[in-house]
Amino acid sequence: MSEQRRGAPRSEAARIAILEATARLVRERGYEQLSMEGVAAAAHVGKQTIYRWWGSKSELVAESMLDGFLMPGGEEPPNTGDLRADLAAWLREIFVFVESPDNELMLRSLVSAATVSREIGARLHEQLGAGSALTRRIDDAAATGEIRSGLLGQDVGELLIGAVVLRVLTREPTGPDLPGRLVRSILGDAPS
Amino acid sequence: MSEQRRGAPRSEAARIAILEATARLVRERGYEQLSMEGVAAAAHVGKQTIYRWWGSKSELVAESMLDGFLMPGGEEPPNTGDLRADLAAWLREIFVFVESPDNELMLRSLVSAATVSREIGARLHEQLGAGSALTRRIDDAAATGEIRSGLLGQDVGELLIGAVVLRVLTREPTGPDLPGRLVRSILGDAPS
Amino acid sequence: MSEQRRGAPRSEAARIAILEATARLVRERGYEQLSMEGVAAAAHVGKQTIYRWWGSKSELVAESMLDGFLMPGGEEPPNTGDLRADLAAWLREIFVFVESPDNELMLRSLVSAATVSREIGARLHEQLGAGSALTRRIDDAAATGEIRSGLLGQDVGELLIGAVVLRVLTREPTGPDLPGRLVRSILGDAPS
Amino acid sequence: MSEQRRGAPRSEAARIAILEATARLVRERGYEQLSMEGVAAAAHVGKQTIYRWWGSKSELVAESMLDGFLMPGGEEPPNTGDLRADLAAWLREIFVFVESPDNELMLRSLVSAATVSREIGARLHEQLGAGSALTRRIDDAAATGEIRSGLLGQDVGELLIGAVVLRVLTREPTGPDLPGRLVRSILGDAPS
DNA sequence: AGGTAAGCGAGACGGTACGTCAGGTCTTAAA
DNA sequence: TTTAAGACCTGACGTACCGTCTCGCTTACCT
Numbered sequence: 001m002s003e004q005r006r007g008a009p010r011s012e013a014a015r016i017a018i019l020e021a022t023a024r025l026v027r028e029r030g031y032e033q034l035s036m037e038g039v040a041a042a043a044h045v046g047k048q049t050i051y052r053w054w055g056s057k058s059e060l061v062a063e064s065m066l067d068g069f070l071m072p073g074g075e076e077p078p079n080t081g082d083l084r085a086d087l088a089a090w091l092r093e094i095f096v097f098v099e100s101p102d103n104e105l106m107l108r109s110l111v112s113a114a115t116v117s118r119e120i121g122a123r124l125h126e127q128l129g130a131g132s133a134l135t136r137r138i139d140d141a142a143a144t145g146e147i148r149s150g151l152l153g154q155d156v157g158e159l160l161i162g163a164v165v166l167r168v169l170t171r172e173p174t175g176p177d178l179p180g181r182l183v184r185s186i187l188g189d190a191p192s
Numbered sequence: 193m194s195e196q197r198r199g200a201p202r203s204e205a206a207r208i209a210i211l212e213a214t215a216r217l218v219r220e221r222g223y224e225q226l227s228m229e230g231v232a233a234a235a236h237v238g239k240q241t242i243y244r245w246w247g248s249k250s251e252l253v254a255e256s257m258l259d260g261f262l263m264p265g266g267e268e269p270p271n272t273g274d275l276r277a278d279l280a281a282w283l284r285e286i287f288v289f290v291e292s293p294d295n296e297l298m299l300r301s302l303v304s305a306a307t308v309s310r311e312i313g314a315r316l317h318e319q320l321g322a323g324s325a326l327t328r329r330i331d332d333a334a335a336t337g338e339i340r341s342g343l344l345g346q347d348v349g350e351l352l353i354g355a356v357v358l359r360v361l362t363r364e365p366t367g368p369d370l371p372g373r374l375v376r377s378i379l380g381d382a383p384s
Numbered sequence: 385m386s387e388q389r390r391g392a393p394r395s396e397a398a399r400i401a402i403l404e405a406t407a408r409l410v411r412e413r414g415y416e417q418l419s420m421e422g423v424a425a426a427a428h429v430g431k432q433t434i435y436r437w438w439g440s441k442s443e444l445v446a447e448s449m450l451d452g453f454l455m456p457g458g459e460e461p462p463n464t465g466d467l468r469a470d471l472a473a474w475l476r477e478i479f480v481f482v483e484s485p486d487n488e489l490m491l492r493s494l495v496s497a498a499t500v501s502r503e504i505g506a507r508l509h510e511q512l513g514a515g516s517a518l519t520r521r522i523d524d525a526a527a528t529g530e531i532r533s534g535l536l537g538q539d540v541g542e543l544l545i546g547a548v549v550l551r552v553l554t555r556e557p558t559g560p561d562l563p564g565r566l567v568r569s570i571l572g573d574a575p576s
Numbered sequence: 577m578s579e580q581r582r583g584a585p586r587s588e589a590a591r592i593a594i595l596e597a598t599a600r601l602v603r604e605r606g607y608e609q610l611s612m613e614g615v616a617a618a619a620h621v622g623k624q625t626i627y628r629w630w631g632s633k634s635e636l637v638a639e640s641m642l643d644g645f646l647m648p649g650g651e652e653p654p655n656t657g658d659l660r661a662d663l664a665a666w667l668r669e670i671f672v673f674v675e676s677p678d679n680e681l682m683l684r685s686l687v688s689a690a691t692v693s694r695e696i697g698a699r700l701h702e703q704l705g706a707g708s709a710l711t712r713r714i715d716d717a718a719a720t721g722e723i724r725s726g727l728l729g730q731d732v733g734e735l736l737i738g739a740v741v742l743r744v745l746t747r748e749p750t751g752p753d754l755p756g757r758l759v760r761s762i763l764g765d766a767p768s
Numbered sequence: 769a770g771g772t773a774a775g776c777g778a779g780a781c782g783g784t785a786c787g788t789c790a791g792g793t794c795t796t797a798a799a
Numbered sequence: 800t801t802t803a804a805g806a807c808c809t810g811a812c813g814t815a816c817c818g819t820c821t822c823g824c825t826t827a828c829c830t
Contacts, residue, residue: 007779008821014781032308035811046782051813108307114361115300115307116224121362148380155370155377162354169306169357170317178347185347186378188340200799200801227790238803243792391774392826398776416692421816430777435818492691498745499684499691500608509746532764539754539761546738549745553690554697562731569731570762572724583805584795590807611785622808627787 010053017043018050022060023069031061031109058117065110065123076133083141084183084190087160090134091179094164099174107168125161134160147187156186202245209235210242214252215261223253223301250309257302258315268325275333276375276382279352282326283371286356291366299360317353326352339379348378394437401427402434406444407453415445415493442501449494450507460517467525468567468574471544474518475563478548483558491552509545518544531571540570586629593619594626598636599645607637607685634693641686641699652709659717660759660766663736666710667755670740675750683744701737710736723763732762 021042025034034057040047054060064070077090097103114121138153163182167174213234217226228249232239246252256262269282289295306313330345355374359366405426409418420441424431438444448454461474481487498505522537547566551558597618601610610633616623630636640646653666673679690697714729739758743750 005779006777006823008781009779011781011821036813037811040782044782046780046784047813048783048815049781052780111361112304112307115304118363122364125358125362125364150381151377152373155373158355158358159351159374159377162356162358163350164354165361166317166350166354166357169303170313171310172314172317181344181347182351185343185351188380189342203802206802228792229790232803236803238805239792240794240804241802244801249791389774390772390828392776392828393774395775419816420818424777428777430775430779431818432778432820433776436775495745496688496691499688502747505746506748509742509748534765535761536757539757542739542742543735543758543761546740546742547734548738550701550734550738550741553687553741554701555694556698556701565728565731566735569727569735572764573726581805582797582803584807585805587795587806612787613785616808620808622806622810623787624789624809625807628806 011049014043014045014049015053018045018060019064019067019069022064026061026064026070026109027106030105031057031112034061034109036060056117058113058120061109061113062117062120062123065113065120065127070106071110071127077137079137082190083137083146084187086137087183087187088179091160091164091182092176095167095174095179098164098168104171111165111168151187159186203241206235206237206241207245210237210252211256211259211261214256218253218256218262218301219298222297223249223304226253226301228252248309250305250312253301253305254309254312254315257305257312262298262302269329271329274382275329275338276379278329279375279379280371283352283356283374284368287359287366287371290356290360296363303357303360343379351378395433398427398429398433399437402429402444403448403451403453406448410445410448410454410493411490414489415441415496418445418493420444440501442497442504445493445497446501446504446507449497449504449511454490454494461521463521466574467521467530468571470521471567471571472563475544475548475566476560479551479558479563482548482552488555495549495552535571543570587625590619590621590625591629594621594636595640595643595645598640602637602640602646602685603682606681607633607688610637610685612636632693634689634696637685637689638693638696638699641689641696641703646682647686647703653713655713658766659713659722660763662713663759663763664755667736667740667758668752671743671750671755674740674744680747687741687744727763735762 018039021039022034025038025042029038036047036050036057039045039060040050050060054063061070075090075093078086080086098107110120110124114124134157135153138147138151138156141147142149142151142153160182210231213231214226217230217234221230226249228239228242231237231252232242242252246255253262267282267285270278272278290299302312302316306316326349327345330339330343330348333339334341334343334345352374402423405423406418409422409426413422418441420431420434423429423444424434434444438447445454459474459477462470464470482491494504494508498508518541519537522531522535522540525531526533526535526537544566594615597615598610601614601618605614612623612626612633615621615636616626626636630639637646651666651669654662656662674683686696686700690700710733711729714723714727714732717723718725718727718729736758
């Protein structure tokens with residue numbers, strides 16, 4: 001027989017209030033400045049209610065991220081048939097997002113959180129897009145011969161996303177032609 | 193005319209003790225768990241002596257890193273004449289270093305510190321090798337036609353180092369052929 | 385016309401389990417360290433079941449005491465015909481009880497509880513014996529001329545019990561002749 | 577040589593602010609409702625500054641009491657030459673003080689504190705007057721034959737103070753003739 | 769027999785306070 | 800004037816209980 005649960009069930013309202021407050025505070029103040037007390041106060045919740053369900057700040061941030069409270073879903077690259085152009089456009093969009101002062105703090109917070117929690121690391125990876133769509137798009141192009149064979153979508157994705165993460169960390173401005181250069185650095189020029 | 197200083201000069205012994213203690217504690221406990229009180233105690237130094245010369249934890253860690261207390265100098269890639277092999281060997285060495293449990297904590301600490309301090313970000317970048325040797329090595333190869341023209345050493349370096357940083361964050365195991373795959377993903381196979 | 389009750393009646397088993405757990409925990413840990421959660425857990429009872437019937441810790445302790453779970457009934461003084469000897473013997477017995485390390489904590493707990501709850505104060509008074517037997521015994525002796533007239537049993541009882549309570553608070557050791565001295569301080573020596 | 581002290585010395589201002597805040601809060605809210613956080617806030621002091629010098633609430637209250645922040649010094653009984661009248665007057669004054677609603681809470685707090693801390697118990701004893709003046713006054717009277725010999729000032733003092741403490745606990749009103757009755761219960765009527 | 773109240777064990781909830789750790793500033797005496 | 804020591808105020812930590820509030824169940828009276 002199933003373990004009989006007793007007592008009041010978990011409050012969904014509290015759960016959501018906590019995750020939302022977490023997301024808001026990470027965006028506003030950053031991961032390091034996020035305090036459990038601050039979250040509890042902002043969510044009008046007792047501290048114990050947080051600690052009952054999440055063991056640490058990093059777990060909390062991880063779930064807030066997973067549930068989409070913290071980051072918009074990983075954007076898929078467009079598909080116009082021209083992979084080089086599509087990847088460059090996608091990268092450009094990401095760099096714009098990354099370099100916006102509104103998102104700077106949040107992104108560095110996520111990286112910081114990833115250094116603390118293995119789970120966040122994995123999540124960050126997926127969320128940034130290496131997960132599926134990007135990988136598939138590249139593998140398809142390799143299959144149709146649009147790009148040279150032997151390229152794995154996963155490897156290419158990792159190189160590109162790595163470059164993005166590196167920019168988040170070094171805070172160096174990117175310049176408008178970087179996306180194109182990076183893509184061409186890997187895929188070469190389009191065959192004429 | 194010279195600015196005449198009076199009183200006791202800055203104690204070099206204290207300065208070094210502080211930087212060494214910082215490096216040791218970052219390695220042992222990680223950036224987040226590093227406390228200024230802990231550094232002061234470990235270095236047998238008053239807290240004020242730290243705050244007099246460094247304004248924050250991140251400044252302290254940055255200087256500790258810069259002075260070579262925290263990280264071994266960025267390894268230069270070997271030069272056997274075969275760029276692809278050299279880069280792969282260099283990457284392999286880095287991945288071994290990165291995946292060693294002894295260095296894991298320290299590396300994540302550095303990334304974490306970089307999210308806090310712009311200065312550390314820049315330094316981390318240089319230290320990882322994008323600085324000079326790697327870039328030059330690739331540019332030379334492009335000039336001699338060993339690899340296709342149009343590749344900038346800086347871009348290639350950024351892609352490779354980005355992949356390394358990403359692995360530090362995601363903590364996924366690399367596998368022995370990853371370095372080769374990454375290098376070939378960018379440079380393609382050697383011309384026959 | 386009788387107030388007809390519906391629903392399940394109060395559980396006697398729960399009531400007794402709660403009072404016994406309360407008594408045990410007061411003895412073991414003292415009034416201050418007694419927690420409602422502790423009582424609920426020890427009695428295998430929901431917290432609400434306690435709060436349904438008792439409004440506060442002090443009420444709970446008061447009833448536990450009244451029902452004899454907490455204190456042995458107030459001892460009556462013996463009656464050998466010699467009031468002075470009887471009172472001294474009775475006091476001696478009480479001092480032994482009071483100074484026993486087993487009872488120390490519980491007695492101080494009762495005093496502490498009395499400071500919180502008027503009801504416990506009254507109960508403690510009765511329980512210590514001022515209630516009836518002691519008073520009557522002294523009044524009888526005054527009536528028969530064994531002791532000087534004008535003495536009220538109640539006043540004498542209060543003086544003696546006050547001395548006991550004072551010892552509970554000050555924790556000073558009593559010495560074997562204190563009971564006799566206190567009794568003689570009030571009643572004087574027996575007429576020859 | 578003497579252990580050389582270094583670092584800033586203890587702040588007298590903080591010490592006094594803490595003891596005064598403690599005294600005020602005990603008077604206003606009672607011992608049970610006194611919180612260390614409340615004291616820290618009222619004294620504009622960090623909690624650690626309290627915990628650095630006092631280990632617990634009871635220690636803090638004890639010192640506040642000892643330093644006279646909490647209770648007025650034990651009143652000495654008057655000396656008109658008539659011991660019975662003097663003691664009765666002194667008791668009457670004490671009962672007035674004890675039964676004043678302004679002091680009720682504070683006195684029960686002291687008793688409560690005494691149940692927690694042996695030190696406070698001893699202090700309460702002295703402070704209530706058993707210490708010296710009362711004892712001496714009675715002993716003198718016994719020496720001059722004003723009262724029957726064989727009476728120890730200490731015993732008589734304990735009986736009287738015990739009666740006072742008992743009243744504090746039971747909260748029963750005293751009535752105007754109680755002081756006289758208690759004194760006569762011990763000392764008998766004055767010889768004509 | 770079915771409906772309707774309670775009572776029950778369990779436990780989640782919003783809170784308050786705990787006692788500790790660390791942050792960054794200030795104050796000493798010694799060097 | 801710098802140093803080691805360390806007291807100070809502040810703020811956050813993670814825990815223990817408070818008293819209230821659901822839950823799903825059981826018990827017993829009342830149609």
